[in-house]
Amino acid sequence: MANLPSLRRVALKTLALRPGNSFALLRRSLSDAAYDPPFSPKPLDRTPQPQKSKARKKPPKSSPGDPKRPAEPDLPFDFRYSYSETNAAVAPIGFREPPRFSPFGPGRIDRTWTGTSAPAREAVDPDKAAGERDRVLGAPLSEEEIAELVERYRHSDCNRQINLGKGGVTHNMLDDIHNHWKRAEAVRIKCLGVPTLDMDNVCFHLEDKSGGKVIYRNVNILLLYRGRHYDPKHRPVIPLMLWKPYAPIYPKLVKNVVEGLTFEETKEMRNRGLNSPAVGKLTRNGVYVNVVEKVREAFKTEEVVRLDCKHVGTSDCKLIGVKLRDLVPCVPILFKDEQIILWRGKKDTESTSNSHA
Structure with missing residues (x-):
């Protein structure tokens, strides 16, 4: 088998004989012994390397008298x-x-x-x-x-x-x-x-x-x-809630037959409310600071009022109805197509009859 270094020298001399070969002209100034092409394999070092001992990570020190205990907030409310x-x-x-x-x-x-x-x-x-x-x-x-x-x-x-x-x-x-x-x-x-x-x-x-x-x-x-x-x-210790809890189930807000009315009266009140002009139009994530006063003013002349809550959302409509029930006060009788129908109740009639008596 031919010797590898001798084959390299023959290849270099062949390149040097070709006219216009700049690479050959450059290699003439270098001795054959000093030249080492970049693709020549490097000698492998087979001497055994000392194995590095893997350092074991020490677990964090934990004092036995200080275990993890739940937080004890002293805030005066639930x-x-x-x-x-x-x-x-x-x-x-x-x-x-x-x-x-x-x-x-x-x-x-x-x-x-x-x-x-x-x-x-x-x-x-x-x-x-x-x-x-x-x-x-x-x-x-x-x-x-x-x-x-x-x-x-x-x-x-x-x-x-x-x-x-x-x-x-x-x-x-x-x-x-x-x-x-x-x-x-x-x-x-x-x-x-x-x-x-x-x-x-x-x-x-x-x-x-x-x-x-x-x-x-x-x-x-x-x-x-x-x-x-x-x-x-x-500052006080305030433990954070990691997620929003599911809302519990509460009693039904609107019944099929409103208390104080018959079935026919309830149906007639709902139809009248759907066909009445809206007291106000609410937007999603809007500012509703004047809504309670508007509903109170409307109840002075109307028995049933309607709030237009288009694009507000069904869940927000029910929350608005619950708040108006307690603040006005009034009786929500229908939530349909993002419309809130409110009835003022029989309190005005009863108070008027009692005052005349």
């Missing part, structure tokens, strides 16, 4: 998904998921999930909680201080803003508020959708659950002040 949009006095008739599935996760808090809330283990003294809140708020703000905070945080380009949607004042929103209060004295809250029907309720729960104070209110824009003596290092 934990719910929504505080402003749920009524604790109305008991559900069923659940869409077993109550044992806590949205806080297994073993993360020392409270038991009942399907709608996680009640506090011990009753908290309301006077003590109110005294602690007053201590954090400190002395009332002067008009100059309020004007300065309002000018700083009321604008739409404020980066300290929280959007409040149809869920209302939710549990995880409390943690967002305290996160903003780390670097800002106040937080801007923009309210949209169903909660704007009752802004007083929204303001109450924001102050009651966060411990702050609403210092500015303009239609659906709120400014929530943290207090003079607020300390971010000693």
